Amino acid sequence: MLARRIIPCLDCDLQVPGGRVVKGIEFKQIRYAGIPWELAGKYYEDGADEIVFLDITASHERRETMTSVIKKTSESVFVPLAVGGGIRSVEEAREVFNAGADKITVNTSALKRPELISEIAGKYGNQAVVLAIDAKRRNTPEEGREIVQTPEGPCWFECSFYGGREFTGIDAIAWAKKAVSLGAGEILLTSMDRDGTYDGFDIPLTDAVSKRVRVPVIASGGCASPDHMLEVFQKTDASAALAASIFHFGEYNIADVKRFLKERGVNVRV
Amino acid sequence: MIAIVNYGMGNLFSIYNALDRVGADPKIIADPKDLAGADGIVVPGVGAFGSCMEQLSRFESVLRKAFDDGVPMFGICIGMQVLFEESEESPEAHGLGWIEGKVVRLPEGVMIPQMGWNSLSIKRPVQMFEGISDGDMFYFVHSYYGLPKDRSVIAATTEHGVEVTAAVVKDNLFATQFHPEKSGAKGLKILENFVRSTRC
Numbered sequence: 159m160l161a162r163r164i165i166p167c168l169d170c171d172l173q174v175p176g177g178r179v180v181k182g183i184e185f186k187q188i189r190y191a192g193i194p195w196e197l198a199g200k201y202y203e204d205g206a207d208e209i210v211f212l213d214i215t216a217s218h219e220r221r222e223t224m225t226s227v228i229k230k231t232s233e234s235v236f237v238p239l240a241v242g243g244g245i246r247s248v249e250e251a252r253e254v255f256n257a258g259a260d261k262i263t264v265n266t267s268a269l270k271r272p273e274l275i276s277e278i279a280g281k282y283g284n285q286a287v288v289l290a291i292d293a294k295r296r297n298t299p300e301e302g303r304e305i306v307q308t309p310e311g312p313c314w315f316e317c318s319f320y321g322g323r324e325f326t327g328i329d330a331i332a333w334a335k336k337a338v339s340l341g342a343g344e345i346l347l348t349s350m351d352r353d354g355t356y357d358g359f360d361i362p363l364t365d366a367v368s369k370r371v372r373v374p375v376i377a378s379g380g381c382a383s384p385d386h387m388l389e390v391f392q393k394t395d396a397s398a399a400l401a402a403s404i405f406h407f408g409e410y411n412i413a414d415v416k417r418f419l420k421e422r423g424v425n426v427r428v
Numbered sequence: 429m430i431a432i433v434n435y436g437m438g439n440l441f442s443i444y445n446a447l448d449r450v451g452a453d454p455k456i457i458a459d460p461k462d463l464a465g466a467d468g469i470v471v472p473g474v475g476a477f478g479s480c481m482e483q484l485s486r487f488e489s490v491l492r493k494a495f496d497d498g499v500p501m502f503g504i505c506i507g508m509q510v511l512f513e514e515s516e517e518s519p520e521a522h523g524l525g526w527i528e529g530k531v532v533r534l535p536e537g538v539m540i541p542q543m544g545w546n547s548l549s550i551k552r553p554v555q556m557f558e559g560i561s562d563g564d565m566f567y568f569v570h571s572y573y574g575l576p577k578d579r580s581v582i583a584a585t586t587e588h589g590v591e592v593t594a595a596v597v598k599d600n601l602f603a604t605q606f607h608p609e610k611s612g613a614k615g616l617k618i619l620e621n622f623v624r625s626t627r628c
Contacts, residue, residue: 159587161545161565202612207545233445238567238610258441260610283474285541285569343543374543397544427545427565427612 161427162391163207163398164412166405170194170213172220177227181403191406195230202235204412207427213243225257232258240288251278263346265290266319269326272340279341289342292318293330293363294350304331308362315363322350331370338371345375352380359390368395376400384418391424431466434458435483443472446609450620460490468626469494473506478518480506495601500625503603511603512574527598529576538589541571546586548594554583555625556602559617566606573605
């Protein structure tokens with residue numbers, strides 16, 4: 159049986175030479191966490207199952223910095239690498255794959271032009287395309303929306319783009335289904351309500367998406383402790399849990415978190 | 429020198445870096461005649477069976493000669509599937525046919541592709557598994573898997589809806605459905621075992 163994965167996420171600011179890992183809170187305040195390839199190497203040694211790099215500046219002109227980060231990382235990190243941020247075309251995806259990425263993640267560019275998913279999947283395979291969704295709860299259930307029951311009442315989820323700065327009016331769950339039909343092989347599902355809050359993953363959201371699509375779902379946003387990971391694995395079918403801050407700032411070590419989960423019956427690689 | 433066969437499918441950085449890490453002297457080889465003299469040969473692979481075989485065909489005779497000469501060989505993922513005679517993925521294409529049997533699709537009802545870490549059930553304690561234990565996890569990404577006629581070539585399996593062939597062994601040939609170059613320290617250990625086998 160496939161193991162549940164623990165994935166550290168490195169949000170990268172590429173406007174300084176070599177790049178740096180930062181972490182925002184609720185998509186805003188920024189805190190410096192380290193050098194991308196160094197942190198990736200540490201997480202690999204600690205037992206990360208996969209590593210995600212997101213270029214938060216999403217800037218085409220910084221692509222070279224990102225490819226050098228990936229190249230440098232793949233010299234010493236032997237688990238899958240996923241890379242995202244501002245990839246708008248198959249050509250841009252190719253640069254990232256050629257540098258050593260195994261998967262690319264798309265978000266804004268796919269919302270603006272959904273065919274991008276099928277174009278990249280057609281060339282590199284569905285497993286190489288991760289659709290990132292930034293979902294925001296809307297407590298006004300409307301006709302035609304994918305309704306999710308939560309302890310706070312029924313709601314739907316709206317997709318955001320441009321790093322959480324703008325909203326699309328698009329239903330996140332409907333979009334996830336459509337993206338999978340276009341060839342997305344995995345969903346990186348971030349709760350905007352929980353991101354940076356340390357309140358734990360959005361369980362109803364994660365549960366709903368992982369039940370309604372047939373590809374792996376990576377739960378993201380709000381993880382502050384191993385208990386939160388345990389909760390998301392016990393209460394949902396999420397294939398993976400993604401976290402940033404709890405690993406970046408030394409609160410928890412990935413190896414300890416995995417041991418904690420294994421002792422409580424979660425199938426993880428230790 | 430360990431030759432990594434570059435037949436134009438996918439990036440070879442990962443396998444190059446992994447072999448380099450375990451002390452091999454890897455070289456990416458794009459011209460079949462440069463395979464002569466290799467101490468070991470790695471056949472990586474991504475993409476579909478048919479297009480893979482199409483690209484690989486120009487290497488077919490030199491690879492066969494190396495196999496017959498006893499050069500240690502290592503197939504990875506599609507590089508394992510092409511060892512079989514045929515695949516449901518590309519019914520019109522012929523595989524290398526070094527292992528009798530065919531490549532079939534994972535069953536309906538399981539997540540396809542199988543993508544992630546799964547545990548090995550070791551069937552034969554071959555040298556490639558030195559330092560590897562039953563239950564150790566490796567990274568898989570695939571929608572099809574090989575079904576050999578002679579089940580004694582199966583070195584390890586994994587479970588994904590059905591029992592899936594995870595590694596095969598035949599004489600000087602070893603191949604894995606999983607990606608040792610993406611499987612952390614345990615994957616590197618298998619590659620290290622392979623490199624050691626090229627030095628005997």
